[in-house]
Structure formats: C-alpha cells, structure tokens
Amino acid sequence: MEKRVGLQTVKLEKKPKILAATSIVGPKEGRGPLKDFFDIILSDDTNGKDTYERAESSMMYHAIKESIKKAKLKEEDINYMFAGDLLNQLASSNFVARDLDIPFVGLYGACSTMSESLGIASLIMDGGFADYAIASTSSHFSSAERQFRFPLEFGSQRAETSQWTVTGSGAMVLGLKGDFPEVTYVTTGKVKDYGIKDANNMGAAMVPAAVDTIYNHFKDTGFKPSDYDIIATGDLGKVGREITEKLLLEYGYDVRGIYIDCGEEIFDSNTQNTASGGSGCGCSAVVTCGYIYKSMLQGKIKRALIVSTGALMSTTSSFQGESIPGIAHGVTIEYKGGK
Template identity: 65%
Template sequence: MAEKKIGLQTVKFKNPPSIVSTASIVGPKEGEGPLREYFDLIISDDLYDEDSWEKAESKMAREAVRMALKKIGMTPDRVDYLFEGDLLNQITSSSFVARDLKIPFFGLYGACSTMTESLSLAAMITDGGYSDYAVAATSSHFSSAERQFRFPLELGTQRPPTAQWTVTGAGAAVVGRNGEGPYITYVTTGRVMDFGIKDANNMGAAMAPAAADTIIRHFKDTGFKPQDYDLIISGDLGQVGRQLTIDMVKENGYDISQNFTDCGIEIFDSDRQDVHAGASGCGCSAVVFCGYLYSQIKKGNIKRLLIMSTGALLSPTSTQQGESIPGIAHAVAIEGRI
C-alpha cells in the first residue's frame, strides 16, 4: 500500500523537501508589470541577443537554472535531476538546456501546468531518498508560442476578449532534502478534464474544469478548507477561468472567492497593459512563483500557499482536426515552516 498517499490523488510528504533557491527571468512586457521588482532579470528585448525566439527561450531557461544554483553556491554537476518542460514541439527549449548543463534530465510536457508538475516530481524523488538536489524549471515565450499554436505575429490577427497573453519568462526552483524552507508538504496530482471547449482563444474556460476538480480533490483528500491557506493561486486561468473555477468549486461546497487569484491576473496590469483576459504560458506560474510568491513566503507574508498550475493540452494538430481542448491542473502545498 502506498504509505505516503492520502485520499485518491494526494501525497503527504513525511520529510517535506525544502525549496532552497529560485530564480526568474522575464521579457520586457512582463518587466513593465506590477511584479517587476521581484524578478531576477528583465531582458531588454525578446530575442535576448539570440537570432530566434526559440533560442531566446532556451537561453532564459538555462540562465534561470544557473542563477538559482549560483545563489546557493552550487554548480550543475551537484544536481541529481532536472525536471523541465516548455510549450515548443518536442520540448526543445528544455532539451537544449539539459544538453548544455549536463544534468540527468526528465523532460516534461504538461502545457502550462508544467511548473507544478516539475515541482511535484522533484519533491517526490527527493522525499523518496533518490535525490539530494533536484531542479524544477519551465519556460515559455510569447512569440514562439504564438506562431506554433495560433498565427504568425506578422499576420496581425485580432485577439478576442477571452484571449490571454503568453508570458515570456523562465523560472527555476532548487528542491533539496535539507533546508530552512519553504517546504513542499502536499502534492495533489490532477486528472485530465474535458468539457468540450474548442476555442483556442479561450484557454481559461478550457482549463477551469481541471482546476476546479483538483482544488476539490485536494480539500477532500487532506481535510483542509479554503481558509486554511493564506493564498490559493492558479497558474494560467486569467479572468475568465478564475471566475468559472470559483463557481464550480462553490457548487461542491467550498468557497474560495476570498483568497483565490491567478498568476495570469497578477503578472500584468490589466488597465495599463493590453493582455485581454490575462496571461498564460508555462512561464507564467513559473516566474510568479519563483519571483514574487517565493519571496513572500520567505518574508513570512504568506505562511501556507496552494499553487496550482493549469494546462491546456492542445496541439496545432488536434486543433486543426477539430478536437476539443483537454485540461490538467496539479496543486502543490508550500509552507514557510513545519
């Protein structure tokens, strides 16, 4: 019997791993938003001195990992495993990071849920005694994602109000067996949910069912209530998905309206920056967590956090073939002290 599993989908760690360091790198637009002071590096242009957006994304991801390690005096050769993913075909950004850093590598694809997917697996392997240090990382780039999933930027396609802005950014977190916190205490692994949404410009509606399902399951498995958390935050739901999630969770007896927000809402100023329904992308929850949220936990402003990155599991092929958009969400509970 799985001794560390509680309920149907949740793991409770007996020796909670510590997040010993984080780093975040963002693009110029993200650097103009309300969280700019919490990012380690704001690049001056989307190409980051490279000759393609895809190369720029991989460079951000690589440098975020190096930066997180440098903060604690570590080099890549001391890392046991790298868990990383991105949005590009065959997760090429992450694969080239692993090539350059030469860390044993698990490549992940969970769409925009990848940051908490990587944190979940890094925590599990560390708590299990298979690793002293593991790195969880992910990245996205507005321009590379747009031309892969939607339309070339040069086409100037009009974006509907439900559309979200893919974050240009990369985040990395070093998870260790020992440390002074914050600590990963619970992980609730999500199920793939599909309510038949086919509009690729309405990611919030496509992901909301998975977000609601994971939040409800986390509460049922752990016995926690919404008020047990200082903050519950999703990754990429935006304005539309956040409200849908609140409504669906409330129908199941939990009111999260008072302490639930979304990284895609927090990273941009909706009044000043034209992002429509908010932000999305693998890098969205990665940079908000590795920048802003991590600092707030370290300062004691957030004592218990539930972060849940949400992903829309579509591809250009599935969209072109008229398929609906499945969603996934993974939740990670993080506490400043245990």
C-alpha cells in the same frame, strides 16, 4: 502506501526544501504589477539571440544556473533536472539540458509544467532517490504564438477571452536541509475535457481540471480554504478565475479573498492590452518563483497551494476539430520562518 492521502494526494515525509528560486521575464512582464518581484527583466525579448526559440532556451538556462549559484551548489551536485516547455519535442528544455551536466527528465504538461516538475521532483526526493533536484519551465510569447496560432506578422485581432503568452522562465533548486519553504503535499490532477474547442478561450477549457484538482486536494487532505494564505492557479485569466470561484462555491468551498490566478496578476490588462490575462508555462513559473516564493521568505505567506494549469492541445488536434483537454497539478508549499 502510507504516504498517500485520499485518492490523488501524497503527503511528503521528508518535505523537500526550495533552496533557491529564480524568475526571468521579458520587457512586457517587467512593466506589469509584479515587476518588483522578478530577479531578471530582459530589455529585449530576443535576449541577444537570433531567434525567439533560442531566446527562450537562454532564459531557462540562466534561471537554472542562477538558482544553482544562489543555492551555493555546482551542476554536479544536482541529481535530476525536471523541465518542460510548450514547443514541439520540448525543444527549449532539451537544448538547455544539452548545455548542462545534469541528468534530465523532460516533461510535457503544457502550462501546468511548473507544478508538475516541482511535484515530481519533490516525490523523487521524498522517495530517497535524490539529494538535490531542479524544477523548471519556460515560455515565450513569440515562439508560442507562431507555433500555436498565427505568424507574428499576421497581426490577428484578439478576443476578450484570449490571453497573452508570458515571456519568462522560472527555476527552483530543491534540497533536504536548511530553513527554507518546503513542499508538503502533491496532488496530481486528472485530465478533464468539457468539450470547449475555442483556442481563444483556453481559460474556460482549463477550469474543469483546476476545479477538480483543488476540490480533490481539499477532500484528500481535509484542508479548508481558510487553511491557506493563498491559492494560485496557473493561467486561467480573468475569465477562468471567475468561473473557478463560482464552481468551487457550488462544491462548498469559498476561496474568494485568498484565491488568485497568475495569469490575471502578471499583467495590467487595462493598460497592457492583454485581454483576459497571461498564459504559458512561464506564467505560473515566474509568479511562483518570484512573488510567492519571495513573499514566503518575507513571512507574508505561510502556506500556499500552487495549481498550475495546462491546455493539452496541439496545432494538429485543433485543426482536426478536437476539443481542448485540461490538466492541473497542485503543490502545497509551507514556511514557518521568514523575516
């Protein structure tokens, strides 16, 4: 097992390249602080469809198609598509795969799905099983809200710790040749559960998994926070980001100054009424495919650690009084080029 580094990390030899990335967001996200980094901003969060679920699928479909086009490839060139979402039975991803002529592997990692799909796609390519692969995910405020919380018409009041599910989709096309940002390490996370049951405080529920994955990534690789230009968790929000910083400091890792949370960055909570920040599969997807990927191409970021975070809950488990397990997967992306 020469490629394994430590207990949870794999060092990739072929270093799959991210040939293209596309981010699509809804109107609210398009008015946020990162609006200039998104490829497509919808004027209507139904995207011309008759249901929010169909709108979500349409976002992922167009993110994938646009990424393939940017990479100057065709559907038949892609060996695998790795994708998932928050809806029951991966409805959004399955219906996208139905309309694409690409072998499909459906994944469920809740909001960790961007780094999960990117990590698995990279491992498959490093193993010599594919020349090209796609990693993608999506979420939609309205489809997730009525599945996991309340009917949209209910208009429930939000707690300060609650988060706003991002309407968005991101897709990446990976290949083995060219001068592009490349995936160099994959740290697969473990499920962590510290007994939090409050569905309005998912950031705190996911923190243990995020801290564990980042800590073990450093331990496995020997990297220090200073070896990275940016470390980004997926959707812990303001509350979760603050706890993560404190816990990592207790482990001896001071990530302040280079650490961001995608959920905190995507919205202006003061003006957009998003409480602790954004959440959802699309949160880390659009920030990674938009802000981080484009900043790497511009030479502003040389090495990034993307740690998408997921709350492994369901409506059934919550009603039964179960706690909320968390998961986080880490992917290192490096690029020595740039303008």
